[in-house]
Amino acid sequence: MIEVKNLRKSFGDKLVINDVSAVMQSGKTNLIIGTSGSGKTVLMKIMVGLMTPDVGEVLYEGKNIVDMEEKELKEIRTQIGMLFQGSALFDSKTVEENVMFPLDMFTKQSKADKRKRVTEVLSRVNLDGSNKKFPSEISGGMKKRVALARAIVLNPKYLFCDEPNSGLDPQTSLVIDKLIKEITLEYNITTVINTHDMNTVMESGDHIVYMHKGNKRWEGSNKEIVFSDDQELNNFIFASDFLKKAKEMSMIEAQGQSPKR
Numbered sequence: 001m002i003e004v005k006n007l008r009k010s011f012g013d014k015l016v017i018n019d020v021s022a023v024m025q026s027g028k029t030n031l032i033i034g035t036s037g038s039g040k041t042v043l044m045k046i047m048v049g050l051m052t053p054d055v056g057e058v059l060y061e062g063k064n065i066v067d068m069e070e071k072e073l074k075e076i077r078t079q080i081g082m083l084f085q086g087s088a089l090f091d092s093k094t095v096e097e098n099v100m101f102p103l104d105m106f107t108k109q110s111k112a113d114k115r116k117r118v119t120e121v122l123s124r125v126n127l128d129g130s131n132k133k134f135p136s137e138i139s140g141g142m143k144k145r146v147a148l149a150r151a152i153v154l155n156p157k158y159l160f161c162d163e164p165n166s167g168l169d170p171q172t173s174l175v176i177d178k179l180i181k182e183i184t185l186e187y188n189i190t191t192v193i194n195t196h197d198m199n200t201v202m203e204s205g206d207h208i209v210y211m212h213k214g215n216k217r218w219e220g221s222n223k224e225i226v227f228s229d230d231q232e233l234n235n236f237i238f239a240s241d242f243l244k245k246a247k248e249m250s251m252i253e254a255q256g257q258s259p260k261r
């Protein structure tokens, strides 16, 4: 479990994270949602230790990583997999070399063992036989899957994904969401996804944290989110008339009445 407690972060006189406390549940797909500029990325960067909060704690299984000694922090970093927004693959390296990179950096495994592990994770993301291809030769969805394979190659306990669906069509987005969710369950990973994709929210959001103007405004599951009476959250999730209508219908049905025509 990852827990953040009373986090606060300002840039100059601009407060961008305001006393945020939240829990990222173990073995679950946790989502951070909110409009652009609400503080999602800053919150995620603080959680992975790429940014230091002005005040507050980030606890990994109870251990605070803020102000942690570099040696101990390094150990936790090896348990973290990250999927960046633009996939962030090395263009001059093959798929295999890209996925092998963390193994080269953090392990002393033999080349044969590393190859075996890379082939294993590439197969898990349904990319058998793509080892020798270059990023320029594969589609955006495949690049995301390579990046996901790289993120899980060290068997992480924690997986952070920043906008995993950016730049993908809705169908390919679903494939990526499904894969992340399956992998989270299969390997019992604590996954944190930063997103404003409502499909992801409804399909994958075991636990959701809604950020609004630097504040945590709501926290709950995808079963609860559609029934929230928080006006800001409703404006965010039901941005279209179509979705507003769908909500009205499902609330009427939940009350056991048949929807009005």
Ligand SMILES: Nc1ncnc2c1ncn2[C@@H]1O[C@H](COP(=O)(O)OP(=O)(O)OP(=O)(O)O)[C@@H](O)[C@H]1O
Binding pocket: 011, 016, 034, 035, 036, 037, 038, 039, 040, 041, 042, 043
């Ligand atoms: N390094 C920085 N220096 C100054 N201001 C920053 C910095 N990083 C973020 N901010 C500000 O903090 C606020 C929150 O930014 P953040 O990137 O966390 O938003 P977000 O919710 O992730 O938005 P998006 O969905 O567009 O990525 C914004 O007002 C942004 O301009």
